[in-house]
Amino acid sequence: VGMATNMPPHNLGEAVDAIVHLIDQPEATADDLMRFMKGPDFPTGGLILGMAGIKEAYRTGRGRIRVRAKAHTEQLKGNRSAIVVTELPYQVNRASLIEQIVELVKSKKIAEISDLRNESDRNGMRLVIELKREAVPKVVLNKLYKHTQMQTTFGVINIALVGGVPRTLDLPEMLRAYISFQREVVIRRTKFELDRAETRAHILEGLLVALDNLDQVISIIRKAVDGDAAREALMDTFELTRPQAQAILDLRLQRLTGLERDKVKQEHRELLAKIKELRELLGDERAIYEVIKNELLLIKQSYNDDRRTQIVPDEGEMQERITKRFAR
Numbered sequence: 001v002g003m004a005t006n007m008p009p010h011n012l013g014e015a016v017d018a019i020v021h022l023i024d025q026p027e028a029t030a031d032d033l034m035r036f037m038k039g040p041d042f043p044t045g046g047l048i049l050g051m052a053g054i055k056e057a058y059r060t061g062r063g064r065i066r067v068r069a070k071a072h073t074e075q076l077k078g079n080r081s082a083i084v085v086t087e088l089p090y091q092v093n094r095a096s097l098i099e100q101i102v103e104l105v106k107s108k109k110i111a112e113i114s115d116l117r118n119e120s121d122r123n124g125m126r127l128v129i130e131l132k133r134e135a136v137p138k139v140v141l142n143k144l145y146k147h148t149q150m151q152t153t154f155g156v157i158n159i160a161l162v163g164g165v166p167r168t169l170d171l172p173e174m175l176r177a178y179i180s181f182q183r184e185v186v187i188r189r190t191k192f193e194l195d196r197a198e199t200r201a202h203i204l205e206g207l208l209v210a211l212d213n214l215d216q217v218i219s220i221i222r223k224a225v226d227g228d229a230a231r232e233a234l235m236d237t238f239e240l241t242r243p244q245a246q247a248i249l250d251l252r253l254q255r256l257t258g259l260e261r262d263k264v265k266q267e268h269r270e271l272l273a274k275i276k277e278l279r280e281l282l283g284d285e286r287a288i289y290e291v292i293k294n295e296l297l298l299i300k301q302s303y304n305d306d307r308r309t310q311i312v313p314d315e316g317e318m319q320e321r322i323t324k325r326f327a328r
Contacts, residue, residue: 003166005159008040008065008090013304016296022175023289030058030171037171039065040154042309045087046070050314057156061168066314069150073137076130080114081137083144085127087308089152094118094125100148101129109147112140182292187282194278197271199243204268206244207251211261213238217248 018036022028039054048054049066057063070087088094098118104110112135119126131140145151158169162177169177210217220237224230227249234245254260281287 003159004157006155006157008154008156009042010037011041011305011307013300014038014041014307016300016304018171019175019179019296020293022172023179023293026176028172030055033171033175034058038307039311040156040309041307042067042090044090044092045308045310046089047087048309048311051311052314053156054311057158058171061156061158061170061173063156065154065156067152067154067309068145070310071141071150078133080133081131081135083129083131083137083141085129085150086125088125089149090154092149092152094120094127097149098127101144104143104147110140110143112136179289179292182296183288186288186291190278190281194275194282197275197278201268201271201275202241203243203247204264204271206240206247207255207264208268209238209240209244210234210248210251211256211264214256221249 014037018033021036022033025032034055037058039048039051047068047070049068053063053065055063057065067089069085069089069092071083071085074082074084076082088097098116101110101113101116105113105116112131113129114132115128115130117128117130119128129140129144131137158174159166160169160174160177161167162169162173167173216237217234220233221230224233231242231245231249234240234248235242240248255264281291
């Protein structure tokens with residue numbers, strides 16, 4: 001069985017705000033979360049027409065979102081005008097769009113265009129469509145929206161594997177799945193850090209025993225036949241584990257100075273404090289969610305940028321609302 005998924009990109013800051021709100025308010029609905037996530041935010045910019053498609057996608061997991069290129073009109077010499085396209089719908093290729101427009105001019109479907117130039121550079125996209133003197137820019141622009149990829153439809157299909165099962169997810173379900181994943185990440189990471197801290201603390205405890213009984217330790221090592229015998233003697237004399245005894249044997253003479261001994265004691269104190277903190281975190285579900293929130297807010301602070309895709313009213317939606325209002 002093959003299944004397709006097509007999730008649009010979103011603005012990082014808006015997504016983080018929605019996730020944080022859902023952590024604080026677990027029963028939040030799609031409409032509640034839309035106060036934070038306004039809609040998809042495409043890296044290529046463009047304009048989203050109306051909210052109907054966005055609401056449908058967020059409430060059901062499927063929807064059709066109409067996206068338009070961003071264009072404006074500039075006046076040229078000789079009482080002529082030009083349509084300047086500065087942003088394209090998501091996944092629309094500029095070269096393919098130019099070819100489409102050229103074919104429309106050749107076939108005389110759009111006879112009002114006199115010239116077409118690509119003035120794009122490192123500062124951004126700029127596609128200049130010069131019009132004939134008698135042309136009406138608004139009419140030409142509508143023809144371009146109709147016949148080219150200057151207006152497209154992004155079909156949202158939010159299908160994802162949740163617990164190994166494919167499901168169509170609405171907005172709250174998607175964010176809850178992400179929060180659940182982040183919770184698992186924090187728990188696993190904390191357990192790993194706790195295990196590493198406990199292992200290190202165990203070794204330091206052995207070193208502290210050796211430093212407190214330094215003369216006896218040196219005597220045992222000097223009398224031993226080889227390393228294995230020394231390790232066994234240390235384990236028997238001070239009730240140490242094999243890793244602890246090996247750490248003592250690996251100890252450099254420099255670590256026997258007073259300053260180095262203080263460093264070992266300081267590290268051991270810090271590790272005990274860290275172990276206590278990690279254990280408390282694993283035992284407190286609310287604290288785990290606070291860690292998730294804080295890390296996401298830090299990511300937002302570091303990498304957030306302004307929304308690129310504007311959401312504008314759809315003329316068709318507005319006309320439909322006006323018609324319904326007068327019909328009442």
